[in-house]
Structures are given as structure tokens and as C-alpha cells.
Amino acid sequence: MEDLDVLYRQYQEGKIERSSLERSIFSLLCTYPARFRLAHMSQEDRLDLVSELFPYVRRAIEQYKEVGSSFSAYLYSWIQWGVKGYHRTEKKGKTMEELYWKLTCETEPMVAEPVALEEETGDPPQGDTSGTGFQGKRLNKQHILFLVLKCYRYISDDFARRIAQRLGMKEEALFSLIEKVKKVRERHDIWIDTLTERKQRYTLRILLLKRELAHPDLSEHKRKIIEERLAKLEQRLKAVTRRCQSLRTSASNNEVAQVLGIPKGTVDSGCYLLKWQWKRFHE
DNA sequence: CATGGAACTAATCGCTCGGT
DNA sequence: ACCGAGCGATTAGTTCCATG
Numbered sequence: 001m002e003d004l005d006v007l008y009r010q011y012q013e014g015k016i017e018r019s020s021l022e023r024s025i026f027s028l029l030c031t032y033p034a035r036f037r038l039a040h041m042s043q044e045d046r047l048d049l050v051s052e053l054f055p056y057v058r059r060a061i062e063q064y065k066e067v068g069s070s071f072s073a074y075l076y077s078w079i080q081w082g083v084k085g086y087h088r089t090e091k092k093g094k095t096m097e098e099l100y101w102k103l104t105c106e107t108e109p110m111v112a113e114p115v116a117l118e119e120e121t122g123d124p125p126q127g128d129t130s131g132t133g134f135q136g137k138r139l140n141k142q143h144i145l146f147l148v149l150k151c152y153r154y155i156s157d158d159f160a161r162r163i164a165q166r167l168g169m170k171e172e173a174l175f176s177l178i179e180k181v182k183k184v185r186e187r188h189d190i191w192i193d194t195l196t197e198r199k200q201r202y203t204l205r206i207l208l209l210k211r212e213l214a215h216p217d218l219s220e221h222k223r224k225i226i227e228e229r230l231a232k233l234e235q236r237l238k239a240v241t242r243r244c245q246s247l248r249t250s251a252s253n254n255e256v257a258q259v260l261g262i263p264k265g266t267v268d269s270g271c272y273l274l275k276w277q278w279k280r281f282h283e
Numbered sequence: 284c285a286t287g288g289a290a291c292t293a294a295t296c297g298c299t300c301g302g303t
Numbered sequence: 304a305c306c307g308a309g310c311g312a313t314t315a316g317t318t319c320c321a322t323g
Contacts, residue, residue, distance in 0.1 A: 191315095198287085232322095236288075248314075252296065265306040272298065273304090 004028065004072040011061075018061060025075070141167045143270040148174070149259060150250045150271070152181045153189075180259045181251050192249060195240060202237040206230060 004025070011021040061075075148155060148163055155163070155178060164174040182189070209230045213223065251259075253267040260267075 240287095248296085254295075263306055265308085266304090268297070268299090268307090269305070275298095 004075065008061075008071040021061060143274050145169075145174075145177075145260075146253075146256055146267050146270045147274060149177060149181050149256045150253075152178050152185070152251055153249055177259060181255065184255050184259060185251055188248070199237065199240050202233055202240060206233050206237060209233065 007016070007021055007024050010016045011018060144163070144167060148160075157175075160174055160178060161171050164171045167174070209226050212218070213226055213230070218226075253271060254264045257264040257267045
């Protein structure tokens with residue numbers, strides 16, 4: 001296991017990427033299963049398990065603080081946690097594929113809805129030329145840029161290229177601005193991802209408990225315990241869903257202003273004007 | 284021991300309008 | 304067109320506590 005500590009040090013010193021460290025860990029898991037008490041499992045089950053351990057490995061890497069135990073010892077306990085969870089679900093004869101399939105079929109889509117503003121960047125009227133917009137009226141290119149930066153999460157590279165062309169900007173300049181917004185919004189985005197992941201986890205656990213409840217040989221005592229857990233989880237899912245819905249997935253006017261180095265008021269009124277034009281266009 | 288919820292407060296948000 | 308300020312609404316951050 002000492003080679004793991006060497007790898008972790010290299011990662012800390014910036015010599016290797018996190019993805020590379022993760023790959024090495026998975027490679028170790030597959031090559032030396034006995035080290036992680038996985039030797040008794042079939043190759044197929046082990047592969048199943050290894051793919052499920054991903055979040056545990058990632059979190060172990062993120063959360064490890066060098067206070068006492070070595071990284072390898074820390075990772076080992078995280079992985080044992082994952083193994084424990086896997087055995088619980090595996091006993092019930094489910095594969096992750098089956099669960100995820102069910103999950104995607106039975107639950108609401110988990111991707112965040114695009115913000116309302118994003119629609120405004122959508123298909124402009126036919127025959128529109130660069131710089132003109134609703135009903136052929138000239139649109140302020142800078143205002144469009146505000147909107148694009150606000151909706152940075154939903155702008156693909158290809159879309160950004162086309163926007164840059166329309167706005168008469170250099171592609172690199174627009175990409176650089178979008179990157180800046182992403183940097184400013186980094187913490188928010190991590191939080192959004194965390195909540196989304198949490199939501200998925202709860203949904204999965206609820207599904208497992210419901211299956212367990214459906215089992216015919218369930219004792220009354222056990223049923224009660226499961227029902228209690230289920231109620232709690234459902235409440236949590238509700239709460240986290242509510243939080244996800246209220247999260248701001250677009251950059252704020254202030255953040256856009258910060259990136260462009262202009263006053264917030266300019267962004268405020270620019271966006272306001274665009275919305276007003278959009279409303280007028282639909283009347 | 285880390286995680287996550289509840290409740291609270293402080294900070295920030297977008298909308299709007301008037302002055303330049 | 305740009306900019307700033309006022310305002311009510313909304314969100315982020317903090318703390319404490321329960322849970323697994």
C-alpha cells in the first residue's frame with residue numbers, strides 16, 4: 001500500500017493529475033484485490049463493485065487531511081465502507097445497471113432546468129443579421145454578451161463560436177470571458193453538483209428501500225424500521241429537490257460586471273432592456 | 284467522525300426609475 | 304446608452320444538533 005502514499009504525495013505536489021491518481025487506485029483495486037479484501041469475489045462482481053466505489057475514492061482524495069493515518073490507510077477505510085454498502089445491495093440481487101435504468105425511467109429528469117433568460121438567446125428570427133434581433137430591431141451587442149455570460153452553463157463551445165461570430169468578437173476573447181465567469185462561479189457550481197449528486201443518492205436509496213419493503217418474508221419489526229427510514233429519506237429528498245430548484249444556475253449581474261470590469265448597473269439595465277424587448281416582441 | 288438538516292441572520296439579488 | 308440608488312425578495316452563510 002505504500003506506493004499509494006507515494007502516488008498521493010505526487011498528486012499533492014502537483015506532479016500528477018487527480019484523474020491519474022484515481023486511475024492508479026482503480027488499477028490497484030483490480031490488480032491486487034486481496035489488499036482490499038475483495039479476493040473472494042468473482043471478476044465480474046469485482047468490476048461491478050469497483051465502478052460503484054468511484055464516489056468513495058473521489059471523496060477520500062478530497063477529504064484526506066494529513067493528521068495521523070497515512071493516505072493508504074484512510075483510503076482503505078473509505079473503500080471498506082463502499083464494500084459494505086455494495087454487499088448490502090448485492091445480496092438483494094440487484095445490479096447497478098438495473099437500478100440506474102429504473103431510476104432514469106421512474107424519476108423526474110435530474111438535470112437543472114435552463115434559466116428563463118437562456119431562452120432569449122434561442123433561435124432568432126429567420127433572416128436575422130448580425131446585431132439585429134427581435135422584429136429586426138438592433139440589439140446592443142454588449143447586452144447580448146451580458147446574457148451569454150449569465151448563461152455560461154448552457155453555452156456549448158460550438159454555440160459560443162457562433163455567438164462570437166454574430167457579435168463580431170474573436171472566439172478566443174469570448175471563450176476567455178466564459179472561462180473567467182466559470183472561475184468566479186466555481187464554488188457555486190461545485191455546490192450545485194453536490195446537491196444534484198445528493199438528490200440522485202437519495203432517490204437511489206429510496207428505490208432500494210421500496211424494493212426491500214416489497215419482499216414477502218419481511219418481519220413486522222423490520223418493515224417498521226424500513227418505513228421509518230423511507231419517510232425520513234423522502235423528506236430529505238423533498239428538501240434537497242426544493243433547494244436544487246431555488247439554486248441560481250446563472251451568473252449574477254454583479255458577477256458578469258466583475259468579469260467585464262464594468263459597473264453592475266450597466267449589466268442590470270442591459271439585461272432589463274433585453275427582457276423588455278423580448279416581451280415586446282411577444283406581444 | 285463526517286454528514287446533513289433546521290433555523291436564523293446577513294448579504295446579495297434583480298427590478299425599476301431618474302439623472303447625466 | 305450608461306450608471307447608480309432604493310427597495311423588497313431571495314439566497315448564502317453560520318451555528319447547532321441529530322444521525323449513521
